[in-house]
Amino acid sequence: MERGEQFDEVVRLTLGRYGIPVDDVDLAVMRVAEQVYGPGRDALLAADLSDIEPEHDLDPSRAPAQPL
Amino acid sequence: MSDHPQDLSLREQAAAIADGELDATELLEATLARIEERDGSLHSIAESFASEAARMLSESPDGPLHGVPVAVKDMFALPWRAPRDGCVKNLFGVGPGESAVYRRLRDAGAVIVAVTNMHELGAGSTGHISAYGACATPWDTSRCGGGSSGGSGSAVGARLVAGAVGTDGGGSIRYPAAYCGITGLKFTWGSVPPDGYTHGFASMGAPGPMCRDAADARLLGGVLLGRPLASRRANSLRLGVAPWFWENLDPEVEAGCRTAVDALADSGIEVREVTLDGVEHIVSATVIRLTLEGLPSTKPEAVAEVMPHLSPVGRALSKYNLLLPAAALVRADRVRGQLRRSVGRAFEDVDLLAWPTVPAPPPLIAEPQVDLPSGRVPADYANVRQGGLGNLTGVPAISVPCGLTAERLPIALQLLAPWGEDERLLDVAELLEQATDRRYVDALPPIAQPTPA
Numbered sequence: 001m002e003r004g005e006q007f008d009e010v011v012r013l014t015l016g017r018y019g020i021p022v023d024d025v026d027l028a029v030m031r032v033a034e035q036v037y038g039p040g041r042d043a044l045l046a047a048d049l050s051d052i053e054p055e056h057d058l059d060p061s062r063a064p065a066q067p068l
Numbered sequence: 069m070s071d072h073p074q075d076l077s078l079r080e081q082a083a084a085i086a087d088g089e090l091d092a093t094e095l096l097e098a099t100l101a102r103i104e105e106r107d108g109s110l111h112s113i114a115e116s117f118a119s120e121a122a123r124m125l126s127e128s129p130d131g132p133l134h135g136v137p138v139a140v141k142d143m144f145a146l147p148w149r150a151p152r153d154g155c156v157k158n159l160f161g162v163g164p165g166e167s168a169v170y171r172r173l174r175d176a177g178a179v180i181v182a183v184t185n186m187h188e189l190g191a192g193s194t195g196h197i198s199a200y201g202a203c204a205t206p207w208d209t210s211r212c213g214g215g216s217s218g219g220s221g222s223a224v225g226a227r228l229v230a231g232a233v234g235t236d237g238g239g240s241i242r243y244p245a246a247y248c249g250i251t252g253l254k255f256t257w258g259s260v261p262p263d264g265y266t267h268g269f270a271s272m273g274a275p276g277p278m279c280r281d282a283a284d285a286r287l288l289g290g291v292l293l294g295r296p297l298a299s300r301r302a303n304s305l306r307l308g309v310a311p312w313f314w315e316n317l318d319p320e321v322e323a324g325c326r327t328a329v330d331a332l333a334d335s336g337i338e339v340r341e342v343t344l345d346g347v348e349h350i351v352s353a354t355v356i357r358l359t360l361e362g363l364p365s366t367k368p369e370a371v372a373e374v375m376p377h378l379s380p381v382g383r384a385l386s387k388y389n390l391l392l393p394a395a396a397l398v399r400a401d402r403v404r405g406q407l408r409r410s411v412g413r414a415f416e417d418v419d420l421l422a423w424p425t426v427p428a429p430p431p432l433i434a435e436p437q438v439d440l441p442s443g444r445v446p447a448d449y450a451n452v453r454q455g456g457l458g459n460l461t462g463v464p465a466i467s468v469p470c471g472l473t474a475e476r477l478p479i480a481l482q483l484l485a486p487w488g489e490d491e492r493l494l495d496v497a498e499l500l501e502q503a504t505d506r507r508y509v510d511a512l513p514p515i516a517q518p519t520p521a
Contacts, residue, residue, distance in 0.1 A: 011388075011391065014391055015387055015390065015391070018390070020387055020390070022387065025380045025383075025384060026380075026383065026384040026387055026388075027384075028384075029380065029381050029384030029385065029388070030384055030385075030387070030388045030391075033384075033385060033388050034388075036445070036446055036449050037351075037352070037355060037449070040349070040351050040352040041352050041356070041392070041396055043348075043349070043352070044349050044352045044353070044356075044396060044399050044400065044403070045393070045395060045396055045399060047349065047399070049399060049402045049403070049406075052346075052402050052403070052405065052406045053405065053409075054401075054402055054405055055401075055404070055405030055408060055409070058271065058401075058404075058405070059258075059462075060257035060258065060271055060272070060408075060461070060462025061256055061257050061258035061259070061462055061487060061488075062462075062487050062488075063408075063412045063415070063486065063487050064405065064408040064409050064412055066409055066412060066413065067409070
């Protein structure tokens with residue numbers, strides 16, 4: 001997601017496309033959230049995960065199968 | 069010395085009723101009176117039930133909790149009340165009814181005396197945002213009681229009830245347990261049927277007992293699981309310490325938790341260092357999955373009804389969550405698989421993992437941020453770093469009181485065990501209680517101190 005001055009515009013346009021109104025309080029809260037959680041999300045989006053096998057048939061009640 | 073029956077433990081209340089030494093009707097009346105007396109500054113109780121509790125008591129079968137009052141988080145359907153998730157109404161269309169948690173408590177003879185407060189929509193680790201008021205820790209009512217199961221933690225810590233049920237989708241039993249100085253156990257995912265639980269769709273959330281100590285958690289936990297939780301010797305186990313979770317901590321929290329690990333080592337536990345892969349993405353993976361996996365289960369008409377009543381923060385974040393790119397969720401799930409495999413491998417070498425439940429003591433309600441060596445950050449962000457792994461992997465996890473800061477705020481150690489080994493956590497929690505002469509599980513917060521005659 002964009003940062004700085006573009007952030008507000010991206011938020012308004014993206015949510016506006018779905019008919020979701022955004023006011024100044026929303027934007028103020030979202031800016032803080034973006035400041036706190038944005039860097040970690042962007043690091044996840046940029047990480048090279050290509051060597052990590054997906055876990056098919058996830059069952060959180062059990063240990064996962066280990067790759068052979 | 070108090071002679072109030074809510075100063076007895078859960079197991080002492082159950083035993084005294086069974087032995088005819090305590091009248092269950094008097095216990096219920098004393099519990100309701102104590103809620104009235106003490107909850108004003110805590111906001112731990114969303115609603116109490118004099119008539120419904122009296123009816124449950126009159127119909128209470130013989131069982132391990134016959135006649136014993138307990139409270140449940142605002143996420144479970146009761147025959148007389150729909151859960152509200154800390155706001156005016158839940159978003160998922162869960163109405164009044166018999167949730168699995170209600171049935172198990174009822175069948176064990178327990179009396180549901182109240183629904184406890186929680187962080188709005190379950191979306192916070194502090195408990196300071198709720199339709200029922202900001203929930204405080206009984207150790208300092210200007211500070212957060214934790215979230216999202218803050219009401220359950222605060223009510224037990226303040227001796228309003230001896231046992232309460234919480235839920236934990238991203239640390240939500242363990243954080244308030246830590247903030248309120250009590251013992252909170254998140255079961256292995258899927259251990260309790262999800263019916264009547266507002267987040268029953270979730271792949272991360274699990275209910276569990278919140279009590280003053282491990283023995284009470286064993287009793288209430290056994291009722292919730294529908295099977296006794298056996299006690300075993302714990303002092304030959306191997307404990308894994310993962311350094312990543314011991315970084316960037318409040319110095320008093322770090323010292324208290326290291327002392328607890330040393331106490332376990334002195335009791336015969338072997339301590340080893342372990343390394344886990346993928347931990348650098350725990351916060352993002354936890355938050356992304358938590359915030360998005362409920363969306364398909366929301367009822368549009370409920371969302372429209374609830375949105376105008378949400379807090380400004382809750383309303384804004386519910387919109388912000390819609391901006392997350394799909395790629396982030398797919399990547400979060402890839403990391404989740406990596407973490408699950410890494411934890412599975414670690415449990416081939418150790419029997420438990422341990423690190424601080426939260427990195428800092430409970431923050432102020434007026435400013436829910438924590439000061440860490442890296443600087444001041446929102447408590448939510450800092451807490452998920454410690455708690456998210458238990459939810460992403462599905463393993464059971466417990467928070468155990470292990471110290472007090474100079475300001476007399478609780479410090480807690482978190483323990484995690486392999487899938488299905490929930491009992492092991494209680495065994496080690498009891499070992500830690502013994503090793504510390506029960507100093508921290510028996511410590512009384514100011515609000516629960518006996519008043520001079």
